[in-house]
Amino acid sequence: MAISAAVSAPPPTGARALLLRLRNGDEVARLITLAFASIILAVTVGLVYQLWSTCALPRHKFGFGFLTSSEWNPVTGQFGAWPFIYGTVVTSVIALIVAVPLGLGAAIFLAELAPPRISSAFTFFIELLAAVPSVIYGLLAMFTLVPIMREYVEPFLQKTLGFLPIFQGTISGYGYLTAGVILAIMTLPFIISISREALLEVPTEQREAALALGATRWESTWQAVVPYARLGIFGSVFLGLARALGETMAVTMVIGNDHKVHESLFALGYTIAAIIANEFSEATADMHVQSLIFLGLVLFLLTIVINALARLLIIATTRRGSS
Amino acid sequence: MKKSSLWLGAFAALAVLLVVAQAKVLINAAGATFPYPIYGKWFEEFGKADPDAQINYQSVGSGGGIRMFTDGTVDFGASDMPMTDEQLGKFKSKPLHFPTVLGGIVPTYNIPGVSQDLKFTPEALAGIYLGNIKKWNDPELTKANPGVKLPDAEIVVVHRSDGSGTSFVFTDYLSKVSPEWKSKVGASTSVSWPGGIGGKGNEGVSGVVKQTPNSIGYVELIYALQNKMAYGFIRNAAGTYLKANLESVTEAAAAAAKAMPADFRVSITNPPGKKAYPIATFTWLLIPSKIEDQGKKKAIVAFLQWMLKDGQKYAESLGYAPLPKDVVAQEEKQITLIK
Numbered sequence: 150m151a152i153s154a155a156v157s158a159p160p161p162t163g164a165r166a167l168l169l170r171l172r173n174g175d176e177v178a179r180l181i182t183l184a185f186a187s188i189i190l191a192v193t194v195g196l197v198y199q200l201w202s203t204c205a206l207p208r209h210k211f212g213f214g215f216l217t218s219s220e221w222n223p224v225t226g227q228f229g230a231w232p233f234i235y236g237t238v239v240t241s242v243i244a245l246i247v248a249v250p251l252g253l254g255a256a257i258f259l260a261e262l263a264p265p266r267i268s269s270a271f272t273f274f275i276e277l278l279a280a281v282p283s284v285i286y287g288l289l290a291m292f293t294l295v296p297i298m299r300e301y302v303e304p305f306l307q308k309t310l311g312f313l314p315i316f317q318g319t320i321s322g323y324g325y326l327t328a329g330v331i332l333a334i335m336t337l338p339f340i341i342s343i344s345r346e347a348l349l350e351v352p353t354e355q356r357e358a359a360l361a362l363g364a365t366r367w368e369s370t371w372q373a374v375v376p377y378a379r380l381g382i383f384g385s386v387f388l389g390l391a392r393a394l395g396e397t398m399a400v401t402m403v404i405g406n407d408h409k410v411h412e413s414l415f416a417l418g419y420t421i422a423a424i425i426a427n428e429f430s431e432a433t434a435d436m437h438v439q440s441l442i443f444l445g446l447v448l449f450l451l452t453i454v455i456n457a458l459a460r461l462l463i464i465a466t467t468r469r470g471s472s
Numbered sequence: 473m474k475k476s477s478l479w480l481g482a483f484a485a486l487a488v489l490l491v492v493a494q495a496k497v498l499i500n501a502a503g504a505t506f507p508y509p510i511y512g513k514w515f516e517e518f519g520k521a522d523p524d525a526q527i528n529y530q531s532v533g534s535g536g537g538i539r540m541f542t543d544g545t546v547d548f549g550a551s552d553m554p555m556t557d558e559q560l561g562k563f564k565s566k567p568l569h570f571p572t573v574l575g576g577i578v579p580t581y582n583i584p585g586v587s588q589d590l591k592f593t594p595e596a597l598a599g600i601y602l603g604n605i606k607k608w609n610d611p612e613l614t615k616a617n618p619g620v621k622l623p624d625a626e627i628v629v630v631h632r633s634d635g636s637g638t639s640f641v642f643t644d645y646l647s648k649v650s651p652e653w654k655s656k657v658g659a660s661t662s663v664s665w666p667g668g669i670g671g672k673g674n675e676g677v678s679g680v681v682k683q684t685p686n687s688i689g690y691v692e693l694i695y696a697l698q699n700k701m702a703y704g705f706i707r708n709a710a711g712t713y714l715k716a717n718l719e720s721v722t723e724a725a726a727a728a729a730k731a732m733p734a735d736f737r738v739s740i741t742n743p744p745g746k747k748a749y750p751i752a753t754f755t756w757l758l759i760p761s762k763i764e765d766q767g768k769k770k771a772i773v774a775f776l777q778w779m780l781k782d783g784q785k786y787a788e789s790l791g792y793a794p795l796p797k798d799v800v801a802q803e804e805k806q807i808t809l810i811k
Contacts, residue, residue: 402671427662432635
């Protein structure tokens, strides 16, 4: 009744209007939720400001050279981010190369082909995997994955693809490749469960139309259902990528933590998150501490750049799809 | 920094709450993780002996401890390495260093088929970590270990990846025994390692060593003792091969005590003395030389006196080497400098 009165009466103006709208409740809800939403923005801005303002020393001393220099030496006070940027990107790319086909394949099976009972049982386990703390994955990697990589996977790759420089050099079981593989295992649950959701959202008509045109089950899935769920699948991949970029514990346990850039994927490397976790607590020199904070800023910017590229990719493929 | 003022605020609020509730002197300290097991025990036992004082210790790492102590967010700090002149320069009145206990660092390795305790010369350790000695059957190693059949296998070098007092002591030792190490790498909590796999913490290093055939790493003596790990002998400055234990570590401090600088900022690696283990270190409490709050001053002084006398008795059962008598006497004098 109050609402209908407010609607039918001529719109009041000024302070009275605000009061009326506040009494209405919608406006209160709007303001509260707006406040909550702006917290996210405030946190982001505050984070960048804090990182930026506490890394003045290396910013002034090294400038842009910080990004390209490969020297990281706390003893002489020379700091450069390139080995860590390289390691972060390389391990994440390996993770995606391994996890995307596996994850998408598993999601297609669970959403399209598996009987519902099996599908829901599998989904339960996958969601369980997503909740496992990363240090557990790190232990798994160190005690199980490293020996497997050292004894079987890496010698096999060297024997078959050893002519490529990325598969040459000494094999220790630690390094970029092992870190990439454990990251793939960690991102898989995200990719599977979100892609599966996206595939399940596809309307049945889409499948039936493809089947009615004479497509086989697989053709209907691959040509009608998967492209329809494209956005959700991309979303799952980028969520996985975000986890891979920022992952710390599991990576530092198997990547070998070497401050240098190496061509071979069997070689030891380092990631940004790993070196911050390793060196921050015992760094005493101001330049060292601030260089680590600077690295934090670099990681933040790296994720923004990669997210922006992801957006562009989505926009590009959506356009192609609709035309 | 904003963060530190936030901490300060939190601590102040906590301190006020507790003081009001219990009328106790509450002291906050932070720093090194290596002595945390014994510090925890000490602060608990001291709290029983002196119920008016309560010391809270956060084991945030030596670097973090020095930072928090410099910012004034804690009443005193703790560190596995002495503060540098640059760090001391940030204080109006220079804080005092009080050695508390000692730790040693031991080489641990995993060579299939070798069960004897290996002997290492300083040159061998430096050569391995520099990457100059690449194989286990290198003459430098076989010469020191007659009768041990060392394999023709590549050495996998393992070091700490996290910044740590352990790495500081180890690299400090290598800098003293190898000019090449000193000029190429140097000594610090984190260094630019010439090569090798980085493991996080003692458990990380020992995990990698256990998992990787033909590897070598270094861990704290207390960690090796608690986990019943095998470790090697090292030839000391006097030329005798010694296996680290609590006595040989304390002996290293006794050997160094004769030339102790007045501020206790001393490295005791590679000391003279036949029975002195070469890779050992003090760990220090960092105490302000001026404490405005009389209640806190009284409690801190009482704790230091208790630590040097009764506290030392807890060291051995927890795997730490106690201070030699000379050093205790020297430190008791330094307590009087707290104003």
